[in-house]
Amino acid sequence: MEKSFTSLAELQTEIQLLKVKNFQQEEVIKERLHSPSAIFHTITSLFKSGSSNNQSLTKTLLNQDLFTNLARVGIPLVMNGFLFKKSGFVAKMLITFLSQKAAKQVTSNTVTGIVDKFQGILKKFIPITKKKAAPRDYGIPPDSESY
Structure with missing residues (x-):
């Protein structure tokens, strides 16, 4: 300019x-x-939301499911507390901002979808074998000599 x-x-x-x-x-x-x-x-x-229906921030937070709210708190804690422990204030602020944006995408449907995909992969690599049941012992058989 x-x-x-x-x-x-x-x-x-x-x-x-x-x-x-x-x-x-x-x-x-x-x-x-x-x-x-x-x-x-x-x-x-x-604190007004940028959406077209102009809901407040508290209303949008209360309308989200449990996984989204946990992700909004958990992702920044994990990122800043463990992964970027020795980073500066600006880096932690950017990480928190980006993780908040990413947490909006986490819903219960995406979590269950990821878990289902993981189970499918595990079933391909680890075949589930059923154990053969051992014959049950019901005591003395009727054809035995002590009968």
């Missing part, structure tokens, strides 16, 4: 334009933060 200026007048008009934009942005911020209720509304608007 580099602009080239041919004269001093163009540079001064650009500076004045940027000062006006800065002033307008300051007025918008002051308007948003003029009372405690406006501050509260601004903060709660940050």
Whole structure:
């Protein structure tokens, strides 16, 4: 976004334009933060979901299944606690952000699908053999001499 200026007048008009934009942005911020209720509304608007039905963050979290909620907590803990233990703050923040995005894709259907595929692979490599039942002993047979 580099602009080239041919004269001093163009540079001064650009500076004045940027000062006006800065002033307008300051007025918008002051308007948003003029009372405690406006501050509260601004903060709660940050937690709105980006979906088209405009559900809040808490509603979307409560509508997710158990596996998704566990993944949203467990994946960042495992990644930051064990795999990237000595990484810096920025790396841990990026890992947490990416794992949160990935955890949204984890649902109970995907988990059961993965478990079923794993069982199918195990059945191919490890054949399940049934043990032959040993003959049961019911005591003295009726044809024996002690009968």
